[in-house]
Amino acid sequence: MxxxxxxxxxxxxxxxxxxxxxxxxxxxxxxxxxxxxxxxxxxxxxxxxxxxxxxxxxxxxxxxxxxxxxxxxxxxxxxxxxxxxxxxxxxxxxxxxxxxxxxxxxxxxxxxxxxxxxxxxxxxxxxxxxxxxxxxxxxxxxxxxxxxxxxxxxxxxxxxxxxxxxxxxxxxxxxxxxxxxxxxxxxxxxxxxxxxxxxxxxxxxxxxxxxxxxxxxxxxxxxxxxxxxLGQFMADRSGPLRAPTGYTTVRGTGGPDTERVVERDLLPLADNWDLRFAVRVAVPDAVVITGRDEDGVNAWIHDGNASWAALSARGDGNAVLFQGGPRRIGDELLTAWSQWEVNDRPTPYDYGVTVTPERQWVWLREPSLDLGS
Known part of the structure; x- marks a missing residue:
């Protein structure tokens, strides 16, 4: 041995x-x-x-x-x-x-x-x-x-x-x-x-x-x-990042509250870690899971609490967005995606964090570009 x-x-x-x-x-x-x-x-x-x-x-x-x-x-x-x-x-x-x-x-x-x-x-x-x-x-x-x-x-x-x-x-x-x-x-x-x-x-x-x-x-x-x-670590055992409730539990058995077509190919959401990191910054409590079938990449999003979304590929480069719960977490993800594109697709290395006694905030490229806590 x-x-x-x-x-x-x-x-x-x-x-x-x-x-x-x-x-x-x-x-x-x-x-x-x-x-x-x-x-x-x-x-x-x-x-x-x-x-x-x-x-x-x-x-x-x-x-x-x-x-x-x-x-x-x-x-x-x-x-x-x-x-x-x-x-x-x-x-x-x-x-x-x-x-x-x-x-x-x-x-x-x-x-x-x-x-x-x-x-x-x-x-x-x-x-x-x-x-x-x-x-x-x-x-x-x-x-x-x-x-x-x-x-x-x-x-x-x-x-x-x-x-x-x-x-x-x-x-x-x-x-x-x-x-x-x-x-x-x-x-x-x-x-x-x-x-x-x-x-x-x-x-x-x-x-x-x-x-x-x-x-x-x-x-x-x-x-x-x-x-x-990039790197994924075990969460603080005493903090809010402990393993969240799974998607199936958050979604429950009811139908979606809203449904609409989204004109996006979801492939970058599965393969582009610059995008995934930007989503992580903008919607830090969002758990994003992706999978592929014959129609393309699908995504399931939830907040570990009560809100969920599903993006189902249609096979034509678009997807159907289903959402439920008190917040529209799928729309939050799509807004973060669009903002990432507006910001010239930053990489994880373009972001930083500042901590003071009063608050913590995230910034993009320079500390004055405050993205919020």
Missing amino acids: TDDLVGRREQLAAAMKQCGAWPADSPWLREAMAALPRDAFALDRLWRWDGHAYVPLDRATDPAGWADELYAGPDAAAVTQVTDGLPSSSLSAPAVVADMLDSLRLEPGHTVWDIGTGQGWSCALAAWRTGPGLVVSTEIDEELAALARQRLTAAGVDAGVLVGNGTDTAPPGGPFDRIHATYAVETVPYGWIEAARPGGRIVYPWGRLGHVALTVAADGRSASGWVQG
Whole structure:
């Protein structure tokens, strides 16, 4: 099994190189991931989606399947915990971990608050770069925190792991030079700004898609920065981004309130991630699901609460829009699509976020172009 894992590590490193996932500005990451391989932090049970449910893969009884799931590729996360049938913790995709740690701009000697320890892999990589005793990590799940401590100790990593809710409580040791969150929040807790040094950097997954790097202002009262890339992370367990109710439940059994023809081919909604990100900015609570049939791309949209829409392809480049609930979430999506076109089809890297004690807002290309909170 050891030889097999060595081969898989080498295959992953080669795949990362082939797809350009090793950050040019952070060559240390390749060394760190070689010294602290993914399998040293993975739980002995992983979970694979079989098309209907998450099924377990145990290292002891199916080592090849376990390794396949763990080393599925640069962009593949490995689910390590399932709660009520849904993923609640994972080892993040290697390419996304590398991208986020590159965005953090870590240097030796930096103090780091790692929020959401999980299995401890990101914490270990940060500690490899900064030095012994400079990284403290918080984890809300006591069992995960204990397992992470075991893995860090076994790997020879000197980093602290505390049990706590990083969304509302900072650990001792601040202010920190760097703050790295591994779970998604829609609104940055202002306590993160207060826990960082002026000029410090905060990298976090933003909502259901993308991650952001903020730089704390010289007066320590605000932070601002750009979207760094795409990526999907587990949501804050105590926040509003927890797994939403499914489309079928939101729609219910009743018919639509409205129905009309939309003169749009829905293909970009499935394939264009610049558009998907623009929709995510404009309608942050919208869950968008796409699928294809002989007539083209179809889409199902809901807000996880009471409003839904369906865009059904007609086979002629147009679609029929059905909507129900108290808001017209399909119209909101189409308005965001049109605005994206008016704005010359910006990419995720054209957006940024500013956080102050009073509010958070999103901007396009420059902070003065406020798109609202």
